[in-house]
Amino acid sequence: MTRKINIFDTTLRDGEQSPGASMNTEEKLIIARQLIRMNVDVIEAGFPISSPGDFKSVAEIGRIAGDKCTVCGLTRAVDKDIEVAAEALKTAKRPRIHTGLGVSPSHLRDKLHLTEDEAIERAVHAVKLARSFVDDVEFYAEDAGRADQDFLCRIIEAAVKAGATVVNIPDTTGYNMPWAFGARIADLRERVDGIEDVTISVHTHNDLGMATALAIEAVRNGATQVECTINGLGERAGNTALEEVVMAIRMHGQELDAHTDIVTQELTRASKLVSSITGMTVQANKAIVGANAFAHSSGIHQDGVLKARDTYEIIDPADVGAGGSQIILSARSGHAALRHRMAELGYTFEDDEFESIYQAFLEVADKKKEVYDEDLESIVHERERVTKAIWTLGAVQVSCGFPLTPTATLTLVDEGGEEHTVAAFGTGPVDAVYKAVNQIVSVENDLSEFAIKAVTRGIDALGEVTVRVTAGDGQVYTGRGSDNDIIVSSTKAYINALNRLISDRQ
Numbered sequence: 001m002t003r004k005i006n007i008f009d010t011t012l013r014d015g016e017q018s019p020g021a022s023m024n025t026e027e028k029l030i031i032a033r034q035l036i037r038m039n040v041d042v043i044e045a046g047f048p049i050s051s052p053g054d055f056k057s058v059a060e061i062g063r064i065a066g067d068k069c070t071v072c073g074l075t076r077a078v079d080k081d082i083e084v085a086a087e088a089l090k091t092a093k094r095p096r097i098h099t100g101l102g103v104s105p106s107h108l109r110d111k112l113h114l115t116e117d118e119a120i121e122r123a124v125h126a127v128k129l130a131r132s133f134v135d136d137v138e139f140y141a142e143d144a145g146r147a148d149q150d151f152l153c154r155i156i157e158a159a160v161k162a163g164a165t166v167v168n169i170p171d172t173t174g175y176n177m178p179w180a181f182g183a184r185i186a187d188l189r190e191r192v193d194g195i196e197d198v199t200i201s202v203h204t205h206n207d208l209g210m211a212t213a214l215a216i217e218a219v220r221n222g223a224t225q226v227e228c229t230i231n232g233l234g235e236r237a238g239n240t241a242l243e244e245v246v247m248a249i250r251m252h253g254q255e256l257d258a259h260t261d262i263v264t265q266e267l268t269r270a271s272k273l274v275s276s277i278t279g280m281t282v283q284a285n286k287a288i289v290g291a292n293a294f295a296h297s298s299g300i301h302q303d304g305v306l307k308a309r310d311t312y313e314i315i316d317p318a319d320v321g322a323g324g325s326q327i328i329l330s331a332r333s334g335h336a337a338l339r340h341r342m343a344e345l346g347y348t349f350e351d352d353e354f355e356s357i358y359q360a361f362l363e364v365a366d367k368k369k370e371v372y373d374e375d376l377e378s379i380v381h382e383r384e385r386v387t388k389a390i391w392t393l394g395a396v397q398v399s400c401g402f403p404l405t406p407t408a409t410l411t412l413v414d415e416g417g418e419e420h421t422v423a424a425f426g427t428g429p430v431d432a433v434y435k436a437v438n439q440i441v442s443v444e445n446d447l448s449e450f451a452i453k454a455v456t457r458g459i460d461a462l463g464e465v466t467v468r469v470t471a472g473d474g475q476v477y478t479g480r481g482s483d484n485d486i487i488v489s490s491t492k493a494y495i496n497a498l499n500r501l502i503s504d505r506q
């Protein structure tokens with residue numbers, strides 16, 4: 001059996017320190033319930049002395065967690081902070097007080113104005129005071145990543161002797177290279193008396209984009225608790241993302257001699273929940289939970305994934321609750337992806353026929369970022385209409401606007417391939433085009449209905465026009481046309497209806 005790595009979630013404390021991410025108690029409770037469902041080992045619920053709201057959040061989360069997980073409140077190495085945290089946690093079944101202070105030269109000298117010995121004294125006092133309230137006390141050595149290693153060993157040893165059950169080695173400013181941070185953990189394990197009896201925790205920040213790498217390297221070197229947040233929220237560039245560290249441990253568990261008890265199928269739901277509550281959007285290319293994490297939009301990748309998912313995916317999306325892999329159709333897609341999606345929509349084609357569909361698809365794709373199912377339906381139906389064409393559109397140009405008279409110049413091509421060009425005025429651009437069509441086609445009809453709708457999403461959507469024309473004998477013919485340009489779709493729709501009328505007469 002591999003080592004169990006405790007997942008200490010601090011979304012509600014460090015995560016909330018992301019500018020703009022603050023949450024009220026109700027919101028924190030909703031997230032806490034999801035963290036419990038996900039089976040995290042520890043929830044850091046807040047900083048109780050910070051405000052009455054945070055005090056209440058810690059108390060309420062302690063109440064709902066029961067014995068399902070440990071609930072932790074953060075404090076400074078200040079008596080009042082510790083007493084207030086103890087009060088907030090007094091009804092929690094598994095309470096933990098997390099106390100500590102800065103240990104790097106700049107934190108000691110510039111922020112706390114303490115000598116090393118004074119800092120040790122303060123740490124010991126804080127841990128002992130916390131232990132007088134609860135059995136589970138975590139000591140943090142803030143900015144350990146930039147501390148003098150000999151001093152770090154001394155203060156950690158003093159905290160362990162004072163009764164800390166967990167020692168937290170944070171790289172508060174995300175300064176370290178992963179191997180240097182790992183070496184610190186290995187060194188502490190070698191030099192600190194009694195460290196084998198406590199949990200070594202790490203709390204890393206993402207200032208150099210390495211929070212997850214730092215945490216994993218620490219695990220490789222003996223840490224057995226990782227502090228992390230959903231979506232990597234947290235002060236400045238954020239913390240280690242819970243979903244990343246959990247999945248990295250899951251994928252490389254044997255190599256790391258590590259596992260977690262997280263229900264990974266809940267990760268996507270947790271990510272969406274935190275994003276919607278905090279208003280902090282998840283970047284599309286975010287590992288594990290980003291919208292594009294399992295999306296493939298280039299032909300070579302799509303072909304590979306369709307043949308065997310693991311050619312381009314190391315994680316089964318179902319394992320993180322993300323549904324399935326996505327094939328995004330774009331101008332970079334090849335035949336394999338288009339054929340696959342068409343088949344899913346119920347369309348199969350012979351090779352020749354499919355090639356012309358693929359060419360029509362590329363034309364649409366070059367005009368749009370993404371080709372949606374509705375676009376594909378439109379391509380197929382447009383093509384069905386074109387096969388019955390007697391007249392086809394050669395060119396259409398319209399000038400209109402205030403105070404111009406709407407004028408259309410139109411070229412239609414007949415069945416023999418001959419081009420017919422006319423110009424016409426109208427009350428509006430569509431009216432001008434339809435008058436021009438009538439000049440060429442010259443078949444008695446009355447336009448009884450005209451409707452336009454965007455068939456796809458976004459500003460670059462395809463516009464589909466549906467028209468109904470009534471022939472002299474009262475028979476009604478429907479025509480449809482779609483294009484990114486609504487004048488072109490209007491023209492195609494009208495020609496399509498007239499073609500039906502004429503072929504009926506023939």
Ligand SMILES: CC(=O)SCCNC(=O)CCNC(=O)[C@H](O)C(C)(C)COP(=O)(O)OP(=O)(O)OC[C@H]1O[C@@H](n2cnc3c(N)ncnc32)[C@H](O)[C@@H]1OP(=O)(O)O
Nearest residue numbers: 017047049050051074075076077078100101102111112142
């Ligand atoms: C590494 C972390 O601690 S991350 C957690 C960050 N979270 C927070 O800051 C929680 C929100 N903070 C707050 O609500 C407030 O800052 C409080 C309640 C904690 C303190 O408020 P104030 O008493 O007004 O102090 P203020 O915020 O201005 O300054 C912090 C003081 O704490 C001291 N301090 C900072 N960290 C510690 C520590 N771990 N142990 C002891 N003292 C500390 C600072 O030196 C400073 O003391 P000084 O005023 O004597 O110079």
Ligand SMILES: CC(C)C(=O)C(=O)O
Nearest residue numbers: 140142143170172203
């Ligand atoms: C309180 C500690 C653990 C912290 O948030 C940090 O060092 O970043």
